[in-house]
Amino acid sequence: MFVFASLLSLFAASVSAMPTLSIRQNGASCTGLADGSTDSPLYNFTLAAYNTTSSNTNSTGAPLVLGWGPAGTSPAASERAISTYAAWHSDEWPYFTLSDGALYPVPGPDESGLGAYDFEVAPGQEVAFYVTTHESNPEPALIYCAAAHDGYLVLAVNNDADHFSLCQATSSWSNTVLVYEASANNTNYNYSTCYPVQVNIIALDA
Numbered sequence: 021m022f023v024f025a026s027l028l029s030l031f032a033a034s035v036s037a038m039p040t041l042s043i044r045q046n047g048a049s050c051t052g053l054a055d056g057s058t059d060s061p062l063y064n065f066t067l068a069a070y071n072t073t074s075s076n077t078n079s080t081g082a083p084l085v086l087g088w089g090p091a092g093t094s095p096a097a098s099e100r101a102i103s104t105y106a107a108w109h110s111d112e113w114p115y116f117t118l119s120d121g122a123l124y125p126v127p128g129p130d131e132s133g134l135g136a137y138d139f140e141v142a143p144g145q146e147v148a149f150y151v152t153t154h155e156s157n158p159e160p161a162l163i164y165c166a167a168a169h170d171g172y173l174v175l176a177v178n179n180d181a182d183h184f185s186l187c188q189a190t191s192s193w194s195n196t197v198l199v200y201e202a203s204a205n206n207t208n209y210n211y212s213t214c215y216p217v218q219v220n221i222i223a224l225d226a
């Protein structure tokens with residue numbers, strides 16, 4: 021009985037301590053990340069890359085969009101990688117949502133009828149999505165978290181917000197892509213061009 025009562029008061033305390041913004045639940049994709057992290061922020065957002073070791077043009081970071089990634093293996097689906105707007109020059113997927121650890125780029129008017137679904141990101145790989153016709157019951161990997169960091173939120177994948185880099189793609193089209201744990205062994209980008217970034221989550225007004 022005593023245990024039950026103190027559990028209840030613990031629950032009440034944690035509810036009242038919750039920030040009013042954004043917290044719905046905190047699933048496995050946020051395990052090990054700071055209090056206030058969430059796998060389902062209740063707003064749409066854009067992403068921006070912030071140099072962690074070098075200078076930044078502004079305090080928010082460089083805007084990120086979806087560009088072409090490495091060539092896909094399925095003829096029906098193609099891969100898109102998170103890319104800098106500065107390199108890709110257009111923004112066909114204007115914002116993102118994050119739900120239960122699945123990150124969804126949201127199609128703009130030119131991509132209507134399509135869906136972009138995330139999948140496992142191994143060390144060394146680009147942070148990418150399969151783009152295909154919209155699926156009513158997709159099964160994306162539940163691996164992303166909006167991680168609390170110094171009072172704002174940053175993107176984490178595989179419970180890790182600290183090992184993203186921007187790298188120049190080696191594809192026949194020019195692009196700068198977001199990579200998780202950049203490695204000299206991956207030939208889809210030029211490792212010597214990589215530099216570390218933090219990926220800021222920038223909430224859109226509802």
Ligand SMILES: *[C@@H]1O[C@H](CO)[C@@H](O)[C@H](O)[C@H]1NC(C)=O
Pocket residue numbers: 069070071074075076077081082215217
């Ligand atoms: C990061 O710093 C490098 C070197 O100063 C610069 O070339 C690059 O554009 C910066 N990237 C971002 C995302 O600010």
Ligand SMILES: *[C@@H]1O[C@H](CO)[C@@H](O)[C@H](O)[C@H]1NC(C)=O
Pocket residue numbers: 067068077078079080081082083
């Ligand atoms: C500063 O960052 C914001 C948000 O990412 C972006 O929209 C804007 O273009 C950036 N400004 C410059 C000068 O890079």
Ligand SMILES: *[C@@H]1O[C@H](CO)[C@@H](O)[C@H](O)[C@H]1NC(C)=O
Pocket residue numbers: 203204205
């Ligand atoms: C790169 O590949 C070599 C040879 O397969 C391997 O020994 C090394 O551990 C790999 N490095 C990374 C960072 O994965």
Ligand SMILES: *[C@@H]1O[C@H](CO)[C@@H](O)[C@H](O)[C@H]1NC(C)=O
Pocket residue numbers: 210211212213
């Ligand atoms: C990789 O980038 C470096 C620095 O820009 C460049 O010197 C080198 O030639 C590039 N390597 C390849 C294989 O493109």
Ligand SMILES: *[C@@H]1O[C@H](CO)[C@@H](O)[C@H](O)[C@H]1NC(C)=O
Pocket residue numbers: 062063064117126225226
């Ligand atoms: C986020 O975007 C979705 C469409 O993808 C929209 O239905 C929803 O109302 C938006 N949520 C907010 C809080 O703006």
